[in-house]
Amino acid sequence: MSLLVITIGLFSLGLYGILIRRDLVAILASIEVMLGSATLLLVGLAAAGTPMGTHEGAVEATGVMVIVLAAAEAAIGLALVISVARRFKTTRVDELAEVKG
Template sequence: MSLLVITVGLFSLGLYGVLTRRDLVAILASIEVMLGSATLLLVGLAAAGTPVGAHEGAVEATGVMVIVLAAAEAAVGLALVISVARRFKTTRVDELAEVKG
């Protein structure tokens, strides 16, 4: 239960950060917290003896895939942040009114 509370709590904290932060870099950092907590729950489940995946090594392989995805997300996200900062001279989402609905 402590594993579940810690990991889901961290995920919710990251979600709260994504919803409340007004800076693009801070939003990306909050997304990293969410991804990290999801990986933590997956590996924790496997460590607790819950069958995760159909074969041996599936948990670590899935963990590595999530880390690769997170790295890709961070690279593209930060490239977009730098591009936005160059063009609009700000990284605050409430000042980026061009894509406002």
């Protein structure tokens, strides 16, 4: 129960961060919080006895795959943020619209 509350609490915290933050890098940081908390729940469930796959080492393998995906997504996201910042000279979400109205 405490595992669930902490993990889902962090997940909703990250979601709240995505909804309220007005800066691109801060939104990416909130996405990382969501990903981290989801991985935590995954590994916590496996530690509590839920089998993750056919093989015994599948839980750590799944965790490694999730971390790899998160790192790939962070890399592309940050590259896009830098590219956007170069073009628009700002990273504030409110000012980043080309189509107004």
